[in-house]
Amino acid sequence: MDQLHLSEQELIRRQSLEELIKLGINPFPAESPEVNVSSKEIRENFRSDPENYQDVQIAGRIMTRRIMGSASFAELQDQSGRIQIYLRRDDLCPSEDKSLYNTVFKKLLDIGDIIGVRGFVFVTQVGEISVHVKEFKLLTKSLHPLPVVKEKDGRTYDAFSDPDQRYRQRYLDLIVNPQIRDVFVKRTRLIDSMRNFLNKQDYLEVETPVLQPLYGGATARPFTTYHNTLDMTLYLRIANELYLKRLIVGGFEGVYEFSKDFRNEGMSRFHNPEFTQMELYVAYRDYVWMMDLVEEMIEKVALDLNGSTKVPVGSNLIDFKRPWKRYTMYGVIQEYTGIDISPMDEPELRNTAKKLKVEVDKTMAKGKIIDEIFGELCEPYLIQPTFITDYPVEMSPLAKKHRSEDGLVERFEAIVNGKELCNSFSELNDPIDQRERFEQQLLLAERGDHEAMVLDEDFLRALEHGMPPTAGLGVGIDRLAMIMTNSNSIQDVIFFPQMRPEKKIIRDDSLKFTSLGVPAEWVAVLHKLGYLTTDSLYKASAGKLHNELCGYNKKNKLGLKNPSLTDVEKWLANSV
Numbered sequence: 126m127d128q129l130h131l132s133e134q135e136l137i138r139r140q141s142l143e144e145l146i147k148l149g150i151n152p153f154p155a156e157s158p159e160v161n162v163s164s165k166e167i168r169e170n171f172r173s174d175p176e177n178y179q180d181v182q183i184a185g186r187i188m189t190r191r192i193m194g195s196a197s198f199a200e201l202q203d204q205s206g207r208i209q210i211y212l213r214r215d216d217l218c219p220s221e222d223k224s225l226y227n228t229v230f231k232k233l234l235d236i237g238d239i240i241g242v243r244g245f246v247f248v249t250q251v252g253e254i255s256v257h258v259k260e261f262k263l264l265t266k267s268l269h270p271l272p273v274v275k276e277k278d279g280r281t282y283d284a285f286s287d288p289d290q291r292y293r294q295r296y297l298d299l300i301v302n303p304q305i306r307d308v309f310v311k312r313t314r315l316i317d318s319m320r321n322f323l324n325k326q327d328y329l330e331v332e333t334p335v336l337q338p339l340y341g342g343a344t345a346r347p348f349t350t351y352h353n354t355l356d357m358t359l360y361l362r363i364a365n366e367l368y369l370k371r372l373i374v375g376g377f378e379g380v381y382e383f384s385k386d387f388r389n390e391g392m393s394r395f396h397n398p399e400f401t402q403m404e405l406y407v408a409y410r411d412y413v414w415m416m417d418l419v420e421e422m423i424e425k426v427a428l429d430l431n432g433s434t435k436v437p438v439g440s441n442l443i444d445f446k447r448p449w450k451r452y453t454m455y456g457v458i459q460e461y462t463g464i465d466i467s468p469m470d471e472p473e474l475r476n477t478a479k480k481l482k483v484e485v486d487k488t489m490a491k492g493k494i495i496d497e498i499f500g501e502l503c504e505p506y507l508i509q510p511t512f513i514t515d516y517p518v519e520m521s522p523l524a525k526k527h528r529s530e531d532g533l534v535e536r537f538e539a540i541v542n543g544k545e546l547c548n549s550f551s552e553l554n555d556p557i558d559q560r561e562r563f564e565q566q567l568l569l570a571e572r573g574d575h576e577a578m579v580l581d582e583d584f585l586r587a588l589e590h591g592m593p594p595t596a597g598l599g600v601g602i603d604r605l606a607m608i609m610t611n612s613n614s615i616q617d618v619i620f621f622p623q624m625r626p627e628k629k630i631i632r633d634d635s636l637k638f639t640s641l642g643v644p645a646e647w648v649a650v651l652h653k654l655g656y657l658t659t660d661s662l663y664k665a666s667a668g669k670l671h672n673e674l675c676g677y678n679k680k681n682k683l684g685l686k687n688p689s690l691t692d693v694e695k696w697l698a699n700s701v
Contacts, residue, residue: 132270134270135268135269135270136681138235138266138267138268138269138270139268141232141233141234141235141266142266142268144228144233145229145233145263145266148224148228148229150229150263151263152263152265152266153264153265153266154262154263154264157184157241157264158182158184158241158243158262158264159182160182160183160184160241161181161182161183162178162181162182162183163183163203163204163205164183164185164201164202164203164205164206164207164208165205165206166205167181167183167208167246167254167256168206168208168254171246171248171254172248172254175246178245178246179245179246180243180245181243181244181245181246181256182241182242182243183201183203183208183241183242183256184201184203184239184240184241184242184264185201185202185203185207185208185239185240186201186202186203186237186238186239186267186300187199187200187201187234187235187236187237187238187239187240188200188201188202188207188236189236190234190236192231195213195214195215195226196211196212196213196214197211197212197230197231198210198211198212198255199212201240201242201256202300202303204306206303207303208254208255208256209249209253209254209255209256210242210244210255210256210257210258211247211249211255211256211257211258212226212230212258212261213257214226214227216257216258216259217230217258217259217260217261229263230261234263235267235270236267236270236271237267237269237270237271237300238263238265238266238267239263239264239265239267240261240262240263240264241261241262241264242256242258242260242261242262243258243259243260243261244256244257244258244259244260245257245259271297271300271301272285272297272301274301284302285297285298285301285302286302288614288616289624291305292616292621292622292624293624293627295620295621307610308606308610308612308617308618309618309620311430311606311609311610312602312606312610312618314429314430315426315429315430315602315605315606315609316383316403316602318425318426318429318430319403319422319426319600320383322421322422322425322426323381323405323422326379327379328379328380328381328405328407329377329379329380329381330380330381330382330383331369331372331377331380331381331382332382333362333365333368333369333382333384334362334368335361335362335384335385336350336352336359336360336361336362337359337360337361337362338357338359338360339360339579339581339583340360340361340362340363340579341363341364341366341367341578341579341581341584342362342363342364342365342366342367342523343363343364343366343386343388343578344522344566344576344577344578345363345364345388345389345390345576346388346389346390346575346576347360347361347362347363347387347388347389348360348361348387348388348389348398361387362384362386362387363386363387363388364386364402364404364599365382365384365386365402365404366404366406366523366597366599367581367584369381369382369404369406369597370406370552370584370587370588370592370595370597371584371587372406373406373408373592373593373595374587374588374590374591374592377408378407378408378409378593379405379406379407379408380405380406381403381404381405381406382403382404383401383402383403383602384401384402384403384404385399385400385401386399386400386401386402387399387400388400390576392623393615394613394614394615394616395544395604395615396615397603397615397616397619397622397623398623399619399623400601400602400603400615400619401601401602401603402599402600402601402602403598403599403600403602404597404598404599404600405597405598405599405600406552406595406596406597406598407595407596408593408594408595409593409594409595410594410595410596411535411551411594411596412514412535412536412537412549412550412551412596414596415537415549415596415597415598416449416451416512416514416537416549418598419539419547419549419598419600420445420447420448420449420510421447423445423510423539423546423605424445424446424447426445426605426609427445427609430609431609434446436608436609436611437611438542438608438611439542439611439613441508441542443508443509443510443541443542443608444509444510445510449509449510449511449512449539450509450510450511450512451511451512451514452511452512452513452514453513453514453515454495454499454513454514454515454516454517454520454533455467455515457499457503457507457513458495458498458499458502458503460503461502461503461506462481462498462502462503464477464481466495466498470491471490471491471494474491474494474495474498475494477498478494478497478498481498481501481502483497483498483501483502484497485497487572487573488569488572488573488574489574490519490569490572490574491517491519492517492518492519492520492521493520493574495517495519495520496520499513504540504543504544504545505543506543507540507541507543508541508542508543509541510539510540510541510546511539511540511541512537512538512539512540513537513538513539513540514536514537515527515530515533515534515535515536515537516533516534516536517532517533517534518532518533518534519565520534520536521534521536521550522553522562522563522565522566522578523550523552523553523559523562523597524536524550524551524552524553525550525551525552525553525554525555526553526558534550534551534553535550535551536548536549536550536551537549541608542608544604545601545604546600546601546604546605546608547598547599547600547601548598548599549596549597549598549599550596550597551594551595551596552592552594552595552596552597554588554591554592554593554594554595555588556585556588556589559584559585559588560580560585563578563579563580563581563585564580566578566579566580567579567580603615603618603619606618630657631657631658632652632657632658633657633658633659635648637658637659638651638659640699641659641662641696641699641700642692642695642696642699643696644688646685647674647685647688650674650677650678650683650685651674653677654670654673654674654677656670659700660700662696662697662700663697663700663701665697667690667693667694667697668690670693670697671688671689671690671693674687674688674693675687
């Protein structure tokens with residue numbers, strides 16, 4: 126990296142790196158310490174068993190330092206938290222050579238460096254459990270300074286809290302905001318809880334293709350890619366439903382998958398293009414049975430993660446205790462709008478949406494219009510866990526027709542805190558009906574619906590071999606994690622969410638500067654001082670710029686020949 130494009134702190138750290146190497150210290154050694162304890166274990170167990178902590182080895186990142194002459198305190202942070210360490214010069218350097226403490230620790234180490242220490246645990250005069258260090262070793266030299274987060278009188282200053290920075294640099298977020306780790310630990314425990322629940326039912330966890338020749342199983346726009354050897358277009362899956370149902374056809378009676386799915390649609394605090402679902406398919410079951418399973422499974426997740434069925438989410442307290450409320454789709458719309466839309470055709474629905482001030486467009490057919498009305502006027506107000514059942518057939522191309530209600534299908538969604546959490550059907554297993562539904566989707570695509578399903582001949586062939594009556598379920602893991610961790614955004618529960626590209630810093634190349642008469646060796650200095658484009662010289666003061674250039678040359682010992690004030694004036698004049 127060009128030294129002139131480094132910050133002052135980055136330059137100092139690289140100089141320290143060079144000094145360490147000169148002293149024969151490898152700043153990135155291959156040997157690792159035999160860590161035998163964590164900071165959490167020390168904090169929790171030392172007072173009850175002090176004799177067991179007289180020879181400990183611990184490693185972590187230096188987060189704070191207090192250097193006091195011949196003795197110093199620092200804080201090490203490992204995965205489980207922080208622990209104070211105490212270092213005395215004469216303990217570390219029993220011989221005449223005190224450079225390990227005076228030079229290496231005091232001058233060449235920085236906050237952010239990773240070290241390993243060996244010593245014994247004790248309690249300081251102010252009652253803080255600490256490690257008295259007898260030996261230490263540098264394990265990794267940090268070349269980029271950490272954000273400085275200050276605390277005073279219980280208040281935090283200069284917190285690393287900007288969402289854009291946190292999501293782009295999650296590694297920094299985890300270092301300086303270690304409480305964020307708890308969110309992701311809970312997310313993993315959530316998945317473990319669901320997996321254990323499903324395994325106890327003897328359902329088989331499986332894997333299905335991410336790259337698919339046809340996308341299906343949901344109404345969404347796919348991401349497209351290309352396979353060179355096969356000379357064909359492939360799609361990142363939008364759902365794994367059709368493949369899991371093929372396994373039910375093949376004879377498995379209960380299969381599930383935690384899958385990464387991809388949908389080429391808008392981003393929001395509830396949507397990420399890459400997301401995680403758990404899909405489950407069980408033969409000889411229906412959607413009524415699946416509602417009971419969902420209640421039991423999610424109640425168990427809440428208990429496993431929080432020790433209670435009641436979970437705080439923002440200003441709401443969500444209670445997952447069974448049983449949950451149940452409404453039909455038409456019933457909940459009538460409940461919240463006072464209008465019974467069940468007998469309406471498409472033109473009537475369009476007029477009703479207009480009266481209700483719900484925006485619809487000409488590409489939307491009956492199912493989409495109903496979904497818009499529900500999404501605008503009902504869903505946001507369903508805070509406690511609620512099942513919405515019995516959807517219009519137009520909204521559900523893969524669901525079985527209702528056993529007693531014409532025009533409806535056997536489907537439910539669970540709504541929690543105003544958002545869909547899961548979706549379930551009594552799965553359509555009539556291949557003739559399924560073909561007709563797919564053909565209706567093709568007509569919607571012709572009307573401009575980019576999310577309409579495609580017709581999958583191989584899936585239809587599988588159904589023609591016979592799929593038993595089956596209940597299917599899809600649970601949004603990211604949204605469930607948001608609820609269970611009281612997180613405001615889906616980006617808070619995904620380690621590396623999709624982000625817009627960072628704004629590129631516009632920097633003119635050397636040729637543009639040298640064309641103004643600027644010597645090539647001074648271009649990098651101008652960049653370092655913030656003059657990234659020749660246009661920026663137009664507004665500069667010649668005297669101020671001349672002083673900045675000469676001062677930077679002297680301070681950083683560049684050894685360049687200083688330009689005269691007249692030279693600088695000519696550069697600026699040529700930039701006009």
